[in-house]
Structures are given as C-alpha cells and as structure tokens.
Amino acid sequence: TLPVNDADPFAPEHLETPEPLHAALRDAGPVVYLARYDVYALARYEQVHAALVNWQDFQSGAGVGLSNFRYEKPWRPPSLLLEADPPRHDAPRRVLAAILGPRALRRLRQTWFAEAEALVERVLGERELDGVPALAEAFPLRVFPDAVGLQREGRQNLLPYGNFAFNAFGPANSLVTDAAPHVPEWAAWVDAQCARDRLGPDGFGGRIWAAADRGELTHEQAPLVVRSLLTAGVDTTVHGLAAVLHAFATHPGQWQRVRDNPAAARVAFDEAVRWASPVQTFFRTATTDTLVGGTTIPEGRKILMFLAAANRDPRRWERPDTFDLGRDPSGHVGFGMGLHQCVGQHVARLEAEALLTALARRVRRLELTGEPVRQHNNTLRALRSLPLRLHPA
Numbered sequence: 001t002l003p004v005n006d007a008d009p010f011a012p013e014h015l016e017t018p019e020p021l022h023a024a025l026r027d028a029g030p031v032v033y034l035a036r037y038d039v040y041a042l043a044r045y046e047q048v049h050a051a052l053v054n055w056q057d058f059q060s061g062a063g064v065g066l067s068n069f070r071y072e073k074p075w076r077p078p079s080l081l082l083e084a085d086p087p088r089h090d091a092p093r094r095v096l097a098a099i100l101g102p103r104a105l106r107r108l109r110q111t112w113f114a115e116a117e118a119l120v121e122r123v124l125g126e127r128e129l130d131g132v133p134a135l136a137e138a139f140p141l142r143v144f145p146d147a148v149g150l151q152r153e154g155r156q157n158l159l160p161y162g163n164f165a166f167n168a169f170g171p172a173n174s175l176v177t178d179a180a181p182h183v184p185e186w187a188a189w190v191d192a193q194c195a196r197d198r199l200g201p202d203g204f205g206g207r208i209w210a211a212a213d214r215g216e217l218t219h220e221q222a223p224l225v226v227r228s229l230l231t232a233g234v235d236t237t238v239h240g241l242a243a244v245l246h247a248f249a250t251h252p253g254q255w256q257r258v259r260d261n262p263a264a265a266r267v268a269f270d271e272a273v274r275w276a277s278p279v280q281t282f283f284r285t286a287t288t289d290t291l292v293g294g295t296t297i298p299e300g301r302k303i304l305m306f307l308a309a310a311n312r313d314p315r316r317w318e319r320p321d322t323f324d325l326g327r328d329p330s331g332h333v334g335f336g337m338g339l340h341q342c343v344g345q346h347v348a349r350l351e352a353e354a355l356l357t358a359l360a361r362r363v364r365r366l367e368l369t370g371e372p373v374r375q376h377n378n379t380l381r382a383l384r385s386l387p388l389r390l391h392p393a
C-alpha cells in the first residue's frame with residue numbers, strides 16, 4: 001500500500017530543518033502520498049533521477065511548482081525554458097546553452113577573478129563579517145548584472161524578485177502573501193530590463209537579442225529568455241556561495257585541502273551544491289498514468305521531487321551528510337538532471353571558482369563566530385546571515 005504522510009514540507013519547522021522529514025520520506029518508500037497537498041513525494045535518489053530524466057511522462061509545461069497551469073493562472077507568463085516542454089523548450093534552450101556554455105564564459109574569467117580578489121582584499125581587513133551580504137551576495141551582484149548587460153539603476157530589485165519567484169513555486173503561504181504587495185514593482189522593473197534597448201549589446205542579454213536577429217529565436221521570445229536569466233541567475237548563486245562558505249566554516253579540514261590545491265575549488269562547489277541543495281524541490285505533472293516504484297501516478301497529478309533528499313540518500317552516497325572533497329559529487333541532482341538540467345551551471349561554477357580561489361590564496365581559515373541564521377523560502381535553502389572571521393594566510 002502507498003505510504004501516506006500528512007506533513008507540510010513548506011511549514012516553518014521543515015524549512016528551518018528539512019533533514020528529518022527528508023529521511024522520513026526516503027524511509028517510508030519510493031513514493032509517498034503527501035495528503036496535505038494531494039501530491040506524490042519522491043525523496044530517494046533513484047526515483048528523483050528517474051523522474052527528472054523522464055520529461056515525456058513528467059512534464060514541466062503545467063508548471064514546476066504546486067500550482068497546476070492547466071487549472072490555475074500563473075502569476076507571470078510561463079518561462080520558455082523552465083515551464084516549457086519540447087518543442088517549445090527547444091530553441092530557447094539551444095540559444096541559452098550557447099550563450100552560457102563554458103567556452104562562451106572564457107571571456108569573463110579574468111574580470112571575475114580580478115573582481116573576486118578585490119572583494120576579498122576589501123573584507124580581509126575586517127575582524128568579523130557576515131559572509132552572506134559581504135561575500136555571498138556581494139560577489140554575484142558585482143559580476144552577474146554586468147555580464148547580463150543590465151543598467152546600473154534598480155539592481156536592488158533582483159534579489160527580492162528572485163526570492164519571490166522561488167517562494168511562488170510553493171503553496172500560497174505567508175512567504176508568498178507577505179511579499180505580494182511589492183511584486184508588481186519588482187516585476188515591472190525586471191520585465192523592463194528585458195527590452196532590447198535596456199541591454200548592452202555584448203552581455204548575455206544582448207546576445208539573446210542577437211540570436212533573435214539571426215532567426216534562432218523570435219523577437220517575442222527574446223525578452224522572456226532574458227527574464228529567465230534575471231529570475232534564475234542571482235538568488236541561486238547567492239545561496240550556492242553561502243552554502244559553500246558555510247560548508248568550509250563547519251569543515252575546517254576541507255578548507256585546508258583547497259589551500260593545498262586551489263584547483264579543488266571547482267569540485268568543492270559541486271560538493272556544496274550536493275550537500276546543501278540550494279534548490280530543494282521541484283514539481284512535475286504526470287502526462288499519463290505512470291508507474292513509479294510500484295505506485296501508479298495518475299495522469300494530471302503532481303509529483304514533488306525532493307532534490308535535497310536525493311542528494312543525501314544513503315542508498316546513493318556514502319556518509320551523505322558529510323561535506324567531503326574526497327568524494328566525486330558528479331551525478332548529484334542539485335542542478336537537476338536531463339532535459340532541463342541547469343543551463344546556468346557553468347556561470348555558477350565560474351563565480352564559485354573565482355571567489356574560492358581568491359579566498360584560498362588569502363585566508364588560512366574561515367571561522368564560524370556565531371549561529372548561521374536561515375532565510376525561509378518555499379524552494380531555496382538560504383542563509384540570511386553567516387557570522388565569520390577570516391583568518392589571513
């Protein structure tokens with residue numbers, strides 16, 4: 001029989017400390033019915049991976065949040081990547097994959113490394129700092145809006161807009177309703193920045209419009225593809241960097257490994273994304289009755305994939321709760337998997353490599369000087385504060 005769980009995964013207690021519920025869902029079975037939301041939870045690596053790569057039976061086109069676009073109006077026009085299935089998904093994905101691919105990012109490497117070194121120099125003088133605003137937020141906001149080609153005015157809208165978008169994938173709880181009055185202002189600014197005349201010609205945004213000029217995309221699709229960058233490209237990296245700083249501050253031996261071998265910075269970021277899973281969950285909608293782990297998911301119903309639970313599944317990972325640079329984290333689902341796997345993952349990795357390399361050269365140790373404070377979000381694993389002391393090398 002199908003195990004049932006009546007927990008609310010989006011309740012404050014589970015957003016604060018999700019691990020116990022993740023373990024309970026993994027242990028209950030391959031599929032668990034979440035009575036609270038009438039959805040089917042997948043928490044084991046095997047089922048999450050299988051659902052992610054099966055875009056035919058588990059579609060994104062009805063939304064990747066709790067809301068089912070077949071019956072409910074989305075809060076904004078659906079994304080042409082995240083909330084689209086083939087064939088609609090194909091051209092936007094091909095265009096972004098080229099613009100955000102590793103080779104295309106090589107031109108940014110020198111600038112981003114220099115910006116990271118300047119930032120670390122600035123903060124090194126302080127005896128104590130909050131790693132979230134001083135590093136995890138400051139670095140992405142220093143390099144990413146410029147790389148997109150955004151004007152300087154109004155960039156303070158980026159984090160709150162993205163934070164709301166990630167909350168909006170969950171139920172309409174207070175995290176969503178408390179922000180609702182501000183959304184029109186944030187959304188108006190974001191939508192306005194996607195227009196061609198607001199974007200520098202050479203940034204990611206300008207290159208999306210150039211792809212439309214080449215006929216790889218329509219000019220109607222171009223602003224929505226730019227919107228994808230502004231929605232997905234900031235809060236994710238902020239909380240990914242906060243996670244890797246938190247990991248090193250709580251595992252000092254691992255920091256020494258990066259000091260001894262700065263090239264380990266890249267794998268360290270992927271191990272941090274596995275360990276913390278900045279993006280915790282996503283939904284899909286069954287396009288046909290689909291058998292998963294002995295349970296038939298009826299057509300039209302939503303599954304909830306717990307990426308964070310899969311990334312700590314002892315059936316897949318040894319000592320899953322340990323941040324360990326000795327492991328090979330490849331195969332983690334922190335960037336998703338399959339057709340919709342994160343198209344911005346190389347941007348995220350380059351930001352992390354730049355910041356961690358700058359820190360590895362100058363900081364002997366990152367010491368936690370107080371309790372980290374969580375920022376609750378229906379989808380993101382986020383820190384509001386990370387009190388640190390950076391011991392100079």
Ligand code: HEM
Pocket residue numbers: 060064081082083093096100228229232233234236237239240241273277278279282333334335336337339340341342343344345347348
């Ligand atoms: C640590 C940082 C990041 C994490 C953890 C992350 C996580 C994810 C995940 C889990 C997905 C899959 C969604 C799904 O399967 O429904 C995804 C897709 C996506 N990400 Fe990322 N992401 C990160 C950074 C970025 C950045 C920096 C960008 C843009 C520059 C970006 C743009 C996108 C886009 C456009 C998609 C949709 C891809 C598609 O549907 O084909 N992400 N990301």
Ligand SMILES: O=C(O)c1ccc(C2CC2)cc1
Pocket residue numbers: 079080081082083165227228229231232236279
């Ligand atoms: O296309 C979008 O708007 C979009 C929004 C959020 C994400 C999350 C997964 C990182 C991805 C894409």
